[in-house]
Amino acid sequence: MISLPKSKSELTSLISTGLTEAEAKRRLEEVGPNSLKEKKKKAPFQLFLDQFKDFMIAILISASLIAGVIGEWSDTIIILVIVILNAIMGFIQEYRAEKALEALKKMSETHTRVIRSGKTQTIHSSELVPGDILICEAGNMIPADIQLLEGNAVKMDESSLTGESVPVDKTAFIEEIDSPDINSDRHLFKGTFQTNGRGVGIVLKTGMDTQFGKIADLLQEGSPETPLQIRMRKFGKTISLLILLICLIIFGLGLLRGEEPLELMMVSVSLAVAAIPEALPALITIALSLGAARMAKKEALIRKLPAVESLGSITFICTDKTGTLTKNQMTVVRHSSDEKEHVAPGYDNLQLALALNNDVKVGKDGNLLGEATELALVQHLIQNLGEKTYQEILNDFPRIGEIPFDSDRKLMSTFHQMGDQVLVICKGASECIIGVLNDQNDLQKIKKDSQEWAEAGERVLAFSGKVLDKLPPKSEWDKIESELSYWGLVGMIDPPREEVKEAIQECKTAGIQPVMITGDHPATAKTIAKEVGIFEEGDLILSGSELREMSDEDFANQVEKTTVYARVSPDQKLRIVRTLQQKNQFVAMTGDGVNDAPSLRASTIGIAMGITGTDVSKEAAHMILLDDNFATIVRAIREGRRIFDNIRKFIKYIMTCNGAEIWTITMAPLLGLPIPLLPIHILWINLVTDGIPALALAKEKAEKNIMDRPPRPPKQSLFAEGLGWHILWVGILMAGITLFTQYWAIRQGWHWQTMVFTVLAFSQLGHVMAVRSDRSPLYKLGIFTNTPLILSIIGTLILQVLIIYLPFFNRIFHTEALNLPELIFSVGMGLVVFHAVEFEKWIKSFRQKKEEAKLKH
Ligand code: ATP
DSSP states (O other): OOOOOOSHHHHHHHHHHOBOHHHHHHHHHHHOOSSOOOOOOOOHHHHHHHTTOSHHHHHHHHHHHHHHHHSOHHHHHHHHHHHHHHHHHHHHHHHHHHHHHHHHHHHTOOEEEEEETTEEEEEEGGGOOTTOEEEEETTOBOOSEEEEEEEEEEEEEOHHHHSOOSOEEOOOOOSOOOOOOTTOSSEEOTTOEEEEEEEEEEEEEOGGGSHHHHHHHHHOOOOOOOHHHHHHHHHHHHHHHHHHHHHHHHHHHHHHTTOOHHHHHHHHHHHHHHHSOTTHHHHHHHHHHHHHHHHHHTTEEESSTHHHHHGGGOOEEEEESTTTTBOOOOEEEEEEEOOSOOSSTTSOHHHHHHHHSSOOEEOTTSOEESOHHHHHHHHHHHHTOOSSOHHHHHHHSOEEEEEEEETTTTEEEEEEEETTEEEEEEEEEHHHHHTTBSOGGGHHHHHHHHHHHHHTTOEEEEEEEEEESSOOOGGGGGGTSSSBEEEEEEEEEOOBOTTHHHHHHHHHHTTOEEEEEOSSOHHHHHHHHHHHTSOOTTOEEEEHHHHHHSOHHHHHHHTTTEEEEESOOHHHHHHHHHHHHHTTOOEEEEEOSGGGHHHHHHSSEEEEETTTOOHHHHHHOSEEETTOOHHHHHHHHHHHHHHHHHHHHHHHHHHHHHHHHHHHHHHHHHTTOOOOSOHHHHHHHHHHHHSHHHHHHTTOOOOTTTTTSOOOOTTSOTTTTTHHHHHHHHHHHHHHHHHHHHHHHHHHTOOHHHHHHHHHHHHHHHHHHHTTOSSSOHHHHOTTSSHHHHHHHHHHHHHHHHHHHOHHHHHHHTOOOOOHHHHHHHHHHHHHHHHHHHHHHHHHHHHHHHHHHHHHO
């Protein structure tokens, strides 16, 4: 049992030191990691057994057993071997899909700040133990059940636990510790969000012992299916029924023709097993999750798998400016200070304001730590210091209170002891400062300067202050920000990230409209938006106040033309998303603050910032930018499009080949030919089609024109853009060639069945090479540019040759060695499909070029 400190003195001393590393480690071993137990997963063996649960497989096994009893056991055994191979492959695919999903989940684990061995450290939330001292800040998700020991204005959103969405106030209590109680105002609970304040707490319960853990069972949900998976599942059901029907017809017709019932049954059941695309759902999951893993390497962390798919449909990206489009490296480039009387003798007013009105901290090694805007102010001060040092100014005017900055008010105030008086300093956006000044004389100059500086792309901050006799009680602080006198202006630049300009161009050619949403001044926003290429002549700019005045209807008319929103507050972002969605646009929206969560949730893809983002925003987001960089969004979209293309490619491949098998077997009797293939041949070919080549297609590189085409409408049928047509005509062609081979070979007295078998297998391998790209011919792509694919093709070819020529395999597969003319004929026929599909691609790109030329004229 872990003992926790009981008295106030013990608690006070624990706050400053925290647990020692060794003790934390010991406790972790005793109580286990701070994580919720997952629903019991299927054991791998169970997963393997599940592969045999399929109805058709069961029939196939029974039929082959019957065949064995009355006929040849060797057939039965080889069919069973193939069925087991099939199951192994299905198992590997599902297992990989599960593992990939798990890895993805691991990556989005949260971190938390604790005090251990006297130092503040960041650790994995899963390593928290009872007794740890946790630092709680607004925006964080609470990782365990804790008691608040110290804290200011802490408010919690406990809706995940209680359903109550209004934040509740929490009060610190350090006298003693009591067990976490959902009705207590001193406890914070795992899984709830801090919306306000700062504090320090002691961890009481972790993992399944927490309140959240107790209801965790109720909350367990499987990972949601993506829209594509849902569509595929439904489609799979329909197609399976259709295939079963066809197999039944083949069986019926065969009986009428007087074929042997058991053999006929084996053929139709094998065909059903081969043609039903049961591997597709697992293949899609693998493609999506492998894609997500690749994106994580490129700094885009996918939190919800459907996002990989929706990335390709995005038509608008609404992005923050600071830190995402720009570097978030502010540098003050000019200031103007008002020469009124100094409030403190010996100090310039603006100098005092720069030194005192900020949350910059001096680190142990003398480094300055803080938010970019404020760091720039302090650095500017330090470069222009008079006699006093920075530290001396801080010591001379100790801070006794503050009203923190918030992006709605766009103001921040601090209060300092100055002798027996109180110095009030307020800084903020210049229009907001204008609203709190007593002397209206300065207005013209402030407006003119800030407009001019903003037009030069600078962020402009205005400063003001006053002296009071004493600090009013907290309840009256909302009136302090008034009657202030103007002290000066500061202009700072924050250069755009180098790669952003190109990324924006890429968006535009890809039919995606980038939009800037910023808290900055409209003029600053416009200048930067122009510089990076977001704003073009003819676009509209809206400010937060204009937006507030505007009716829904008017806004809906303008929303698609507006590329810059300035001085907006976070709650207005939601309106922007909703209105764009009303216009059938698919919106990606970035955000980092607590207030951004609703708009992130509402957008098609909510994107949180990995570095500056709060836990709240990350939890609400579908994707996290690990480097906060706009260009990463565009890279992710590119990757999303590639993944979707590749999924379409293996669907194209599998469905065409399955179609060809069905056409072949159905058409042969109608053309007066014998059943072309034995069950083993059909099952073998199925192994070839559903197996590695399909998976290897998921590794195919992006098409050349991937960012030159418009976003894909999300509701667009999977079989649009010629895919359905391709499956139909290539399937029929493949079957036609196979049947022609059968007819010709029978006439010539050749080893027709082995030839039919070989032509079908070769045609499929030729087809997979041709569908690697939708447009580029294979010679341009390079035969060897997809290693897994080429290896699996070579492997299959070798096996096929062994099946034809090795006596051992001849016996098993009922094949015969082909002589040279037979082999040449089969290879020649096997290559027809490849060339036909290459020709299809050539026509496609020829047509496209013609259209592009027409557009240019
Ligand atoms: P973006 O929305 O482009 O990412 P941002 O989120 O940094 O920008 P805010 O932080 O909301 O925008 O800032 C909006 C305005 O508030 C700024 O233009 C500036 O005038 C003012 N401001 C920013 N930081 C402070 C601060 N620490 N103290 C006072 N005012 C500030």
